[in-house]
Amino acid sequence: MGTYIIRxxxxxxxxxxxxxxxxxxxxxxxxxDPAAVMLGxxxxxxDIEALRENLGLNDPLYIQFLQYMGNxxxxxxxxxxxxxxxxxxxxxxRFPNTLILAVSALIIAFMVGVPAGIISASxxxxxxxxxxxxxxxxxxxxxIFWLGVMLVLYFSVNLGWxxxxxxxxxxxxxxxxIKHLILPSITLATIPMATFARITRSSMLEVxxxxxxxxxxxxxxxxFWVICKHAFKNALTPLLTVxxxxxxxxxxxxxxxxxxxxxxxxxxxxxxxxDKRDFVVVQGTVLFIAVIFVVVNLLVxxxxxxxxxxxxxxTSKGGTK
Amino acid sequence: xxxxxxxxEDLEVHFRSSSSIVKAVNGVSFxxxxxxxxxxxxxxxxxxxxxxxxxxxxIPNPPGNITGGMMLFEGTDLLSLSDKDMRSVRGNEISxxxxxxxxxxNPVFKVGDQIMESIRAHRKVSKKEAKAAAVxxxxxxxIPEAEKRINMYPHEFSGGMRQRVMxxxxxxxxxxxxxxxxxxxxLDVTVQAQxxxxxxxxxxxxxxSIIMITHDLGVVWEICDKVIVxxxxxxxxxxxxxxxxxxxxxxxTWGLLDSQxxxxxxxxxxxxxxxxxxxxxxEEMPGCHFADRCPYAQEICFSAKPEMVEVEEGHSVSCHFxxxxxxxxxxxRVYHG
Ligand SMILES: Nc1ncnc2c1ncn2[C@@H]1O[C@H](COP(=O)(O)OP(=O)(O)O)[C@@H](O)[C@H]1O
Ligand code: SF4
Ligand SMILES: [Mg+2]
Numbered sequence: 001m002g003t004y005i006i007r008x009x010x011x012x013x014x015x016x017x018x019x020x021x022x023x024x025x026x027x028x029x030x031x032x033d034p035a036a037v038m039l040g041x042x043x044x045x046x047d048i049e050a051l052r053e054n055l056g057l058n059d060p061l062y063i064q065f066l067q068y069m070g071n072x073x074x075x076x077x078x079x080x081x082x083x084x085x086x087x088x089x090x091x092x093x094r095f096p097n098t099l100i101l102a103v104s105a106l107i108i109a110f111m112v113g114v115p116a117g118i119i120s121a122s123x124x125x126x127x128x129x130x131x132x133x134x135x136x137x138x139x140x141x142x143x144i145f146w147l148g149v150m151l152v153l154y155f156s157v158n159l160g161w162x163x164x165x166x167x168x169x170x171x172x173x174x175x176x177x178i179k180h181l182i183l184p185s186i187t188l189a190t191i192p193m194a195t196f197a198r199i200t201r202s203s204m205l206e207v208x209x210x211x212x213x214x215x216x217x218x219x220x221x222x223x224f225w226v227i228c229k230h231a232f233k234n235a236l237t238p239l240l241t242v243x244x245x246x247x248x249x250x251x252x253x254x255x256x257x258x259x260x261x262x263x264x265x266x267x268x269x270x271x272x273x274x275d276k277r278d279f280v281v282v283q284g285t286v287l288f289i290a291v292i293f294v295v296v297n298l299l300v301x302x303x304x305x306x307x308x309x310x311x312x313x314x315t316s317k318g319g320t321k
Numbered sequence: 322x323x324x325x326x327x328x329x330e331d332l333e334v335h336f337r338s339s340s341s342i343v344k345a346v347n348g349v350s351f352x353x354x355x356x357x358x359x360x361x362x363x364x365x366x367x368x369x370x371x372x373x374x375x376x377x378x379x380i381p382n383p384p385g386n387i388t389g390g391m392m393l394f395e396g397t398d399l400l401s402l403s404d405k406d407m408r409s410v411r412g413n414e415i416s417x418x419x420x421x422x423x424x425x426x427n428p429v430f431k432v433g434d435q436i437m438e439s440i441r442a443h444r445k446v447s448k449k450e451a452k453a454a455a456v457x458x459x460x461x462x463x464i465p466e467a468e469k470r471i472n473m474y475p476h477e478f479s480g481g482m483r484q485r486v487m488x489x490x491x492x493x494x495x496x497x498x499x500x501x502x503x504x505x506x507x508l509d510v511t512v513q514a515q516x517x518x519x520x521x522x523x524x525x526x527x528x529x530s531i532i533m534i535t536h537d538l539g540v541v542w543e544i545c546d547k548v549i550v551x552x553x554x555x556x557x558x559x560x561x562x563x564x565x566x567x568x569x570x571x572x573x574t575w576g577l578l579d580s581q582x583x584x585x586x587x588x589x590x591x592x593x594x595x596x597x598x599x600x601x602x603x604e605e606m607p608g609c610h611f612a613d614r615c616p617y618a619q620e621i622c623f624s625a626k627p628e629m630v631e632v633e634e635g636h637s638v639s640c641h642f643x644x645x646x647x648x649x650x651x652x653x654r655v656y657h658g
Binding site: 125210211212214215216218219220221222230233234307308309310 | 374377379383408409410411412413416417419421424425426427428429430438439442443474476487490
């Protein structure tokens with residue numbers, strides 16, 4: 001297991017390299033002169049030329065590439081002109097906020113969605129099952145923007161229970177911090193919660209009809225134990241896949257949720273950067289998010305192995321038979 | 322105290338679907354004494370597994386339900402037990418092993434844990450004691466290097482070894498009754514013989530009764546004391562193995578015997594020499610369930626249902642023409658036309 005993790009971690013390096021190359025190419029493929037775009041229509045030719053020189057855009061492409069890779073290797077993601085700050089600082093500023101929102105949304109989604117799916121599957125075709133499925137169908141197709149606005153209108157404007165926008169800091173105390181967190185978390189949690197419920201239900205249904213569940217019952221175990229231990233652990237694999245996807249997506253920044261609630265996270269950073277045509281920031285954050293995807297993927301692969309002993313050590317994902 | 326362990330009477334199990342009711346088991350009766358082995362034979366779909374599952378009250382509900390009958394186990398009707406009391410019977414007093422050892426062990430738990438779980442569900446023992454008991458069980462079922470094997474997962478075992486593990490799980494609490502639902506059907510012929518040997522040997526070691534479900538009469542002759550022949554949810558013939566071996570009376574049993582000879586000649590498993598297929602269990606049948614396929618059928622067979630009649634001591638048959646006073650003449654290899 002230990003060697004597996006180490007080997008898989010080294011496997012990440014080429015992937016990250018390829019991602020970096022792709023990000024580099026894409027930003028160079030964007031039509032138009034980035035310097036001109038950044039400075040806007042009023043800029044003089046001299047200003048644009050100065051910025052081009054500054055950004056290294058006048059160097060041959062391979063020099064630019066080597067420069068970029070060299071910088072990356074030393075942990076330098078570049079410096080934003082609009083923010084006048086190293087990209088690393090911008091990301092380190094925003095990423096914790098995104099992380100807080102994502103973690104609390106995931107906790108809500110998991111704590112509600114997974115048990116709902118389990119109960120639904122163990123009472124298949126009951127009224128309860130149908131209700132859970134209906135609610136989760138509404139959940140997955142929920143327009144997040146609309147939901148966020150409705151939550152704000154009702155709980156902030158009408159009832160005044162929670163602040164409408166912004167993020168509290170822990171310095172203000174735990175209660176205001178949590179109050180700021182609740183509405184955005186629920187908004188962000190809705191789709192994953194419904195997705196978890198549906199995936200859990202369908203994979204539990206598949207597992208519950210297996211022979212080993214009958215074996216577990218024939219041993220005299222109680223039904224709770226049969227479902228939560230014997231069935232659930234077998235149903236985890238598809239759930240982990242979806243969980244990994246959701247985590248990656250959330251950590252990349254929840255653009256809609258962060259916009260509705262003015263949450264200072266990664267999503268807003270990217271949107272603002274695109275708005276301001278700050279391509280250095282776009283390049284740096286996209287690369288950062290890509291790295292997160294890759295790392296989360298690795299963690300999910302490791303989790304597969306933890307829950308499923310049949311996954312082969314020599315390949316990344318083994319068959320089940 | 323009598324030797325009687327289990328008495329099943331008129332067991333009925335029905336499965337309900339939106340449009341119909343499948344009468345999977347329709348009045349099955351038998352008795353089983355302590356340390357005895359009862360065989361249940363019949364083609365696939367005749368209700369053997371459902372009967373076995375009903376004994377543990379594990380019929381999935383919905384859609385299934387035990388709609389009638391009695392299952393007296395040591396004098397107590399299992400149907401009258403609370404869910405909790407029934408759980409303390411399962412795996413403890415009555416255990417079951419299944420047909421396919423490749424799917425009946427949980428793939429994500431260690432073999433040892435799966436044995437220990439069985440023990441700890443019914444005995445107040447420490448983890449360490451349960452582990453020692455699990456190792457003992459593995460040794461008992463003939464798995465070498467038990468101490469090491471206990472930490473392995475099912476996929477690291479061969480089919481035969483997995484079935485041995487299932488036997489270890491089933492016998493861990495020394496049950497009074499072991500139900501084996503076609504335990505060798507999915508295995509190679511040589512392994513089949515080993516598993517049967519093991520079961521016979523362990524039956525003597527821990528004094529358990531066995532219900533052996535099979536579609537292979539050879540298995541019955543080899544290890545059973547008594548046998549019931551099932552067809553379409555009914556018992557059609559029952560008696561001691563000796564009687565039925567020497568004097569089979571029901572036309573369906575004759576068909577099974579012929580098909581067994583055919584499969585031995587052609588070496589093909591499960592090949593049925595009885596033409597036609599079992600009846601649709603959703604339909605109400607006024608006559609003998611076997612009438613459509615029976616070479617001896619007369620008009621009465623389609624209109625009146627034959628009762629189980631004791632035609633000689635300890636030998637019952639349900640056929641209009643096999644009674645205390647009348648006998649059908651068995652035709653030679655009639656099922657081959
Ligand atoms: N879960 C179920 N739902 C509906 N019908 C079932 C179910 N289980 C078994 N049956 C029906 O019961 C009948 C007997 O099945 P079974 O006992 O498995 O036969 P076998 O003798 O091969 O073990 C079959 O016709 C089958 O269709
Ligand atoms: S009752 Fe008739 S149909 Fe049924 S087994 Fe006897 S002869 Fe055949
Ligand atoms: Mg069966």
